[in-house]
Amino acid sequence: MRFLTAGESHGPQLTAIIEGVPSGFPISIPQINESLAKRQRGYGRGRRMQIEKDQVEILSGVRFGKTTGAPITLVIKNKDYVHWQKIMSVDDQKIDHSRRVSRPRPGHADLNGGLKYQVKDLRDILERSSARETAIRVTVGAIAKQLLNPFGIRSFSHVINIGGIEAKSFEQLKPKNIEELIQQIESSEVRCADQQKTELMKQKIDQAKANGDTVGGIVEVVVFGLPVGLGSHVHWDRKLDGRLGQAILSIQAFKGVELGMGFAVANHFGSEVHDEIFWNEEKGFYRATNRAGGIEGGMTTGEPLVIRGVMKPIPTLYKPLKSVDIDSKAPFEASVERSDACAVPAASIVAEHVVLWEVANAFFEKFSGDSYIEIEQQLKNYLQLVRNY
Ligand code: EPS
Numbered sequence: 001m002r003f004l005t006a007g008e009s010h011g012p013q014l015t016a017i018i019e020g021v022p023s024g025f026p027i028s029i030p031q032i033n034e035s036l037a038k039r040q041r042g043y044g045r046g047r048r049m050q051i052e053k054d055q056v057e058i059l060s061g062v063r064f065g066k067t068t069g070a071p072i073t074l075v076i077k078n079k080d081y082v083h084w085q086k087i088m089s090v091d092d093q094k095i096d097h098s099r100r101v102s103r104p105r106p107g108h109a110d111l112n113g114g115l116k117y118q119v120k121d122l123r124d125i126l127e128r129s130s131a132r133e134t135a136i137r138v139t140v141g142a143i144a145k146q147l148l149n150p151f152g153i154r155s156f157s158h159v160i161n162i163g164g165i166e167a168k169s170f171e172q173l174k175p176k177n178i179e180e181l182i183q184q185i186e187s188s189e190v191r192c193a194d195q196q197k198t199e200l201m202k203q204k205i206d207q208a209k210a211n212g213d214t215v216g217g218i219v220e221v222v223v224f225g226l227p228v229g230l231g232s233h234v235h236w237d238r239k240l241d242g243r244l245g246q247a248i249l250s251i252q253a254f255k256g257v258e259l260g261m262g263f264a265v266a267n268h269f270g271s272e273v274h275d276e277i278f279w280n281e282e283k284g285f286y287r288a289t290n291r292a293g294g295i296e297g298g299m300t301t302g303e304p305l306v307i308r309g310v311m312k313p314i315p316t317l318y319k320p321l322k323s324v325d326i327d328s329k330a331p332f333e334a335s336v337e338r339s340d341a342c343a344v345p346a347a348s349i350v351a352e353h354v355v356l357w358e359v360a361n362a363f364f365e366k367f368s369g370d371s372y373i374e375i376e377q378q379l380k381n382y383l384q385l386v387r388n389y
Contacts, residue, residue, distance in 0.1 A: 001361050003140050009130035010084035016074045016136045018143060021061065022364065023069035024372035025147050032056045032142040035353060036076070039138050042345030043189040044205040044215075046338055051080045056139045067147075069370055074139045078132070088127070099123060102326050107315025114326060122326070131252035131343065134350040141353020144360035150372070151379060153225040153359070157352035158185045159192045160308070162344050163204040163215035167197040170222050170306055171260075171290070178224070191345040209341040212318030216253070216311045219348035221355045226294065227379070228285075228302040228386060230362040239298030240362050247354040248309040251347060256310040260293025275303070284387055300362075307355060311347050314340055 001021055007014035036054040054076050061072030081088070086096040101122035104111035113125030145155070156178075160167045173193065175181040184193040190201045201217075208215045231240025241259055248257040265273045275287035275296075287303055294305035315321075320333030340346075367378040 001364060003357075005133060005136045005140070007078075007133065007136065008088060008127035009078070009132035010080055010127060011078060011088050012081045013078055014076045014133065014136035016140050018061070018072045018074070018140060020364075021067050021069065021072055021143070021147065022370050022372060022375060023067050025067045025150065026065055027058070027062045027067060027143065027146055028065070029056060029058065031146060032074075032139055035138050035142040035145070035349065036135060039135060039346050039349040041189075042191065042343065043202050044209070044340055044342030044344075045346065046340040048080060048338060049340075052135075053079060054135050056142075072143060074136065074143070076135050076139065087123075097121070101126060103332055104323055104326065105315060106321045106323055107312070111323075111326075120326065129252070134252060134346075137251075137357075138350055138353045141356045144356040145353070147360050148356065148363060150376070151225070151363070153223065153363070155221065155223040155352055155356055156182050156185065157191070157219060157221045157348040159190050159201070159217060159344050159348050160220050161218035161310075162190060162192075162201040162342060163208065163217065163313075165197055165200045165204050167192045167194045167201075169220055169308070170304070189345070191348050205342045208313075213341075214313040214315075214317055214339070215342050215344075216313040217342070217344035218308055218310050219344060219351045220306065220308045221348070221352045223294075223305040223355065223359055226300045226302065226305060226359065227366075227383065228300055229382075230300040230359065230366055231295070231298045233297040233299060240300065240358070241295045241298055243358050243362070244295075244305075244307055244355060247358045248307065248351060251309065251311075251350050251354060253311050253314060253343075253347070254309045254351075255312050258293075258308050259295055260306055261291045262293070262308060265291075275301075284389075305355070305359070307351075309347075309351050311344055314343060 001018060003016050003018040005016045033055055040049050040054055057075040059073040059075060061068055061070045086094060087099045104122055109125050109129035110122040114122050160169050181193055185191050188198045190198050192198045192201060204215055232238040236242060245257045248254055261273060273291055275289045275291055277285060278288060279285050290303040293307060294301055294303045316339035322331060322333060325332055367375045369375045369378060
């Protein structure tokens with residue numbers, strides 16, 4: 001499968017076209033909208049989120065609630081567009097430069113993009129580099145989620161650090177009841193299972209906001225029910241961990257990614273890092289630990305996939321940062337722009353959905369076919385082979 005997205009932050013809409021989706025998979029629009037609503041929530045979001053009410057429209061590829069095998073077109077309308085029609089006009093007769101940007105904001109794509117594309121209105125860059133685009137990527141991931149659902153593959157995401165306030169990771173939580181954990185995450189305004197840490201994280205966001213500043217953090221995504229052997233060891237671009245790394249780092253403002261123990265492996269001996277292999281009649285092959293985060297040799301192990309990403313504090317600050325005007329070359333202190341103080345909770349939803357897209361792609365490479373029935377049969381055969389190995 002593949003997809004493209006298009007659309008500007010203050011343009012009329014965001015669009016995605018997904019190609020290669022097999023037929024016969026149920027698609028629920030309310031389920032996609034639920035993912036979109038979760039991405040819009042979260043303590044620390046700015047005024048823009050009060051304007052938008054993201055709802056997906058499906059314009060092709062789904063009929064009577066099921067995929068047909070044809071390309072799926074997804075659209076989210078930008079409600080804020082009504083205020084930006086002149087500024088974002090396609091027509092060269094209606095040029096309005098009143099919101100021209102000549103002052104590149106440190107930490108954004110503005111300056112590099114302006115130099116690279118040789119545009120003198122940096123709005124041309126910021127409109128597309130904006131994290132508004134993550135809304136449409138969540139819809140793509142929400143389709144992937146529904147393609148994986150019939151095979152018992154489930155996921156969740158949560159926040160384990162905001163501005164240095166750390167909460168337990170999935171491995172540290174060792175939850176006995178996943179549904180309970182998910183409920184705790186969903187009831188937290190920052191998507192953190194720990195109530196006390198939720199309050200501390202909110203205080204940190206308030207503190208940043210009061211100072212005209214922003215905070216980043218760490219999100220974690222967990223995917224269960226994966227069969228062994230998605231991805232491959234044979235080539236660089238077939239390794240699932242490499243592909244997941246690309247997916248996470250492609251999210252606006254993400255600066256790092258780790259799987260399982262991640263960077264902490266540097267502090268340990270090999271005997272403390274690797275997952276020993278066991279076998280019994282009931283489970284077949286299994287590991288008693290999951291330090292690898294569910295991937296070895298670029299392939300899934302059958303244990304839960306555990307991946308984290310770190311998001312930098314949003315670079316649009318009320319507190320001015322030094323920069324240089326592209327016309328006068330004179331230094332200035334960046335002007336005030338509307339912004340979020342923290343978008344880490346939203347980013348955890350984005351991370352989950354980009355991960356699900358990569359997982360779904362790897363799944364359909366292994367179990368390829370044009371229809372649900374074909375794919376289901378292949379999975380059954382393969383699981384039998386694994387069982388009898
Ligand atoms: C963003 C800036 C803000 C955020 C936006 C991402 O938008 P605006 O410039 O319109 O105030 O609200 O995020 C979204 C619109 C969204 O849907 O997540 C940026 O510069 O990246």
